[in-house]
Each structure stands twice: as C-alpha cells, then as structure tokens.
Amino acid sequence: MIEQTVFYIFSALLLMSAGLMITVRNPVFAALFLILTFFSSSAIWLLLEAEFLAITLVVVYVGAVMVLFMFVVMMLDINLSAMREGFAKYLPIGVLVAILMALSMGLVINAGEFGLVSDSIQRHSADYSNTSELGLALYTNYLYPFEIAGAILLVAIIAAIALTMRSPRSTKTQKPGNQVAVKSTDRLRIVKMKVEKPADDPEEVSKKDSEVTTVVKESP
Amino acid sequence: MMEWIRSNLIMPSVEQLFPLAMHAYAALTIEVVLKILVILVPVLFTVAYLTYAERKVIGYIQGRIGPNRVGFFGLSFWGLGQPIADAFKLIFKEIIVPSGSNKALFIIAPVLSFAPSIAAWAVIPFGDTLVLADINAGLLYVLALTSLAVYGVIVAGWASNSKYAFLGAMRSVAQIISYEIAMGFALVGVLVAAGSLNLGDIVNAQSGSVIHWFWLPLLPLAVVYFISGVAETNRAPFDVAEGESEIVAGFHVDYGGMAFSVFFMAEYANMIIIAILTSVMFFGGWLSPLQGILPEAVFEVPGIGILLGEGIHWLLIKTSFFLFMFLWLRATFPRYRYDQIMRLGWKIFIPITIVWLVVASVLVVMNIPPWFA
Numbered sequence: 001m002i003e004q005t006v007f008y009i010f011s012a013l014l015l016m017s018a019g020l021m022i023t024v025r026n027p028v029f030a031a032l033f034l035i036l037t038f039f040s041s042s043a044i045w046l047l048l049e050a051e052f053l054a055i056t057l058v059v060v061y062v063g064a065v066m067v068l069f070m071f072v073v074m075m076l077d078i079n080l081s082a083m084r085e086g087f088a089k090y091l092p093i094g095v096l097v098a099i100l101m102a103l104s105m106g107l108v109i110n111a112g113e114f115g116l117v118s119d120s121i122q123r124h125s126a127d128y129s130n131t132s133e134l135g136l137a138l139y140t141n142y143l144y145p146f147e148i149a150g151a152i153l154l155v156a157i158i159a160a161i162a163l164t165m166r167s168p169r170s171t172k173t174q175k176p177g178n179q180v181a182v183k184s185t186d187r188l189r190i191v192k193m194k195v196e197k198p199a200d201d202p203e204e205v206s207k208k209d210s211e212v213t214t215v216v217k218e219s220p
Numbered sequence: 221m222m223e224w225i226r227s228n229l230i231m232p233s234v235e236q237l238f239p240l241a242m243h244a245y246a247a248l249t250i251e252v253v254l255k256i257l258v259i260l261v262p263v264l265f266t267v268a269y270l271t272y273a274e275r276k277v278i279g280y281i282q283g284r285i286g287p288n289r290v291g292f293f294g295l296s297f298w299g300l301g302q303p304i305a306d307a308f309k310l311i312f313k314e315i316i317v318p319s320g321s322n323k324a325l326f327i328i329a330p331v332l333s334f335a336p337s338i339a340a341w342a343v344i345p346f347g348d349t350l351v352l353a354d355i356n357a358g359l360l361y362v363l364a365l366t367s368l369a370v371y372g373v374i375v376a377g378w379a380s381n382s383k384y385a386f387l388g389a390m391r392s393v394a395q396i397i398s399y400e401i402a403m404g405f406a407l408v409g410v411l412v413a414a415g416s417l418n419l420g421d422i423v424n425a426q427s428g429s430v431i432h433w434f435w436l437p438l439l440p441l442a443v444v445y446f447i448s449g450v451a452e453t454n455r456a457p458f459d460v461a462e463g464e465s466e467i468v469a470g471f472h473v474d475y476g477g478m479a480f481s482v483f484f485m486a487e488y489a490n491m492i493i494i495a496i497l498t499s500v501m502f503f504g505g506w507l508s509p510l511q512g513i514l515p516e517a518v519f520e521v522p523g524i525g526i527l528l529g530e531g532i533h534w535l536l537i538k539t540s541f542f543l544f545m546f547l548w549l550r551a552t553f554p555r556y557r558y559d560q561i562m563r564l565g566w567k568i569f570i571p572i573t574i575v576w577l578v579v580a581s582v583l584v585v586m587n588i589p590p591w592f593a
Contacts, residue, residue: 028378032375052357059367062367063370067393070393074374131357
C-alpha cells in the first residue's frame, strides 16, 4: 500500500511537472520543471527496483545534461513572443507526431500487459544486483549494438567540437610548459656593485641606498 | 460521563485506526528517523565546529591565535563557544530578499544546495553493520548526489538577478562539471578494484593491512579524487566561484542571515562527505591500520583490543586528517587562475584517471598480489 501511495505521489508530480514544463512562460522555469520530471520518473524506476537505471537517469540527465541546458537558457535572451508565433501553424504536425509516438510506445510496451497490480512482475531478492546483470547483458549479448552506439556518440562529440572550432583561433593562451621551464635568471638580474661611502647629506643617503637593489627585468 | 461518550460516540480504538500492518510501518519509520538523527546531529555539530577548527588551524598556520573570546560560564575555553555565538547571530539576522530577485527560487536555492550534502550520509558505512541504507548501488548514489549540489549554486546565481552572483554561479558550474568527470572516473577505478558498488563491500575488499588499502594500487586515483573533491566543494585553492577580490562573494553575494549560513553549512557538510568518502574508498574506512602488523591476538585483548582493532574511531581519525588537509590547503596555496583550473581538470586529471583505469583493470585481471590475489 505504501508502494502504491509513493507511486501515485510521484506519478502526479511527474505529470504535473511535465505539463508545467511545456506551459510555463519562463524558459528557466521550464528547465527546472524538466529536472523535476526526470526526478519523479527516476523515483518511479526506483519503485520498479531498477536502481541502476534510476540513478543513471539522475547522474546523466539531471547532473550533466540539464546543467548545460540551464547554462544555455540562462545565458540566452530568448524572445518568447517569436517562439509563440508559429504555435497554430505547427499544431497539426505536433499532434501527428504525438499520436505516432504514443502508438509506437503502446506497441513496444504492449498495451495488453497493462494492469494495476504488479503481481505479474517477477521479484528478485535483495542481494540481486541488476547493475551487474545489465553490465553482463550489455557486454555479451548486446556488445555490437553497444559499441556501435559508443562510436556514434564519439563521432557526435568530435563533430560538435569541430563545428565550434571552425573559426581561426583568436583567443590568447599561455603555454604552461614555458611557464614551468622559467628559471630565476630569466626574470631577475642581480647587480653587484661596490658599497659607496655615505654622504653627509641625509637625502643623498637614501638616494644612494635605493640604487643598491636588485633590478627586476621584464620577461621577454 | 466517559461511559456516555463511549456508548454514544463511536470511538475507534488505536487498533482500528492503525491496523497491525501500520504498526510495523510506524515502528520502522520511527527507527529510521532515530537512525537519521543519530547520524545528522553529530554531522551538524561537526559542521559547526569545523568552522571553529578552520579559523584556529589557519590562525596558527599564519601565526595568529584565531577566535579565543567566546566561551562558557564566563570562561573563554579557547573560544570554543564561537560557533554557537555565530549560529545565534546568523539565526537572528534578517534575510533580505532583493527586490529584483526571483523570490521563490531565491529562497529554495540554499535548500537545494544543502539537501544533497545531507542525503549522501544515508549510504556512508561507519562500521561493518553501522550503515543507514546498505544499498547495492551506494557508489552511484553518492555520485548522483554530488552531481546535484550544483543546482543550489546555479539557481542562487540566477535568482539573485545580480551580475556578481551570476558570474560566480557560471564559474562554479563550469568548474564543478569539469571536476565531476575526473571524480566519476576515480570512482570507476574503485569499482573495478573492489568489484562492487556497495560502500561496505568496498571497505571489506581492502582488509588485510595498510598496503592492502586501495590508496596504493589506486594512488593516482586517490590523489585525483581528493583534489577533485576540493574543487567540487569550491574550497581554496579552487574557490574562484567566490573569489572576493573579483566578484565579491560569488553566487551567495545577495544572501544574508540563515539563507547564507545554509550555503555555508552545505559547503562544510560537503567537505566532510568528501573527506569521509576518501577514507572509505581509498584508506580502508573503519579498518585498523595496525591490522596485519600486530598479531591477531592483540585485538582480542579486552579494552585495548577494541581501540587497536577495527572500528568507527579509525574512520573518524582518517576523516579528521582529510578535513585538516582541506584547511591546510586553504592556508597554504594561493587561488588558482581560472584557465589553470580548467587545464588541470580536463588536460591532466581526466587523462590520468583514464590511464589508471586501464592499469587497475590489468591489476585485477592478472590477479596481482597482494591486492587482487
């Protein structure tokens, strides 16, 4: 019963935050509601005892992807009215895509399996680690799909960097190797000179003293 | 009168209100809440006195005395009352919400910063059986929570609607994201070496003697993990996020009173978490450093055997040492330049961890003694 209560609380939170995410005006709030959505779905996965997937969802999406999202959303001055203009024009396409996605999801999950009671799911004991099971499955039966997905991701990363680095480099950077290799003799010249006899005039003395100091040379 | 009430009003008994199943839940809930209190009260006490320790340690390193006035019962007691006086001051200070700020987010940001640093304590093993939640994915849970701490900073920086706060938040976020990767890879190294994500199993995998602890086979990872931890908590020398000479105080420049102090407490709680995780993952947790040196019979001696053998006191000693390292670093090193921080994170730490991941895997696969025999 506790489990069902927790499920309903988090499902309500999930639906509410997902709805708010697309209706709220401020893009920063939209990003924050998306984070809440990820969180609630992660809690629902935890209820399914899929702790690896649940925590990975938090680590990857909440901890990394959404932080970068927030970064961009906060930095950009997004014009809201321009974004709303095409709403009616794109609505039919949006609805079509939504229906297609709902259909494909229904086909994948198989609607016949839907039931309110979770008795049909086989439960494992507490010492069963689905993390290691997932690892075994990924690196044995699904090795090629996994490797191909990794290669695609790598290509995407390199492409993203290549796209941002197209323009000739204009920023100036320091070379740490040169900084580390610097010797004290490169920066400092010690001038040896004879001690001069102090003059009687006190002003003369201070003038003479200031000459007997080290001279700092500007680095080349 | 009582009879009348009983007969006329249907008074449900306790059993009717709370069926037996609910009793079990209630008992479990109370037990867990008590356990949480047993962990959290010392943690918050340590947070308070860590600020005192910091001021004293840095004071002595710099040839000063540090706080020495506030004590108890009219006596100074080396200034031990200072954290309590500070707490009183902060509690009674007014929290000013800037008029241009986003009020809801402004108030919620310190909470977002503090909650993950407290929640991470759930999986910390203090002894063989002394752990609140003995979950299989403990290491992942810790990684997830440390990656959440950034939201308090980013939300505070944005909600304040101030340039300094925003710049501080941007610096902090970029830094935390960069060092989180090195930190995650270091944790993967621990996972490879221990063969488990459960923090208790990780400690047990290190049993034997001091040289069996993972600091030796995973030495580069231990160093990278601790330094990344210093960077993650925005502590000196990585404290550009609040660099007072450039951006006043960074993301919490507009916060005052308790709202500020919650950020402050989060920072110190995070320091304790990093220190305790370093000792759990690389320095044998609750295991005794005398194990494998003294004969086993010594640990059986009543009284002194408990002190010399494994126990929570060793974990506390190790944690205190790493906390001292935090203070020591702050008193010793000047602040890094921002490009140096980024270079260290991306170009030095991440390659080191990736290379050592391969080395650790080879050590494990080849069953290299004494660690993986």
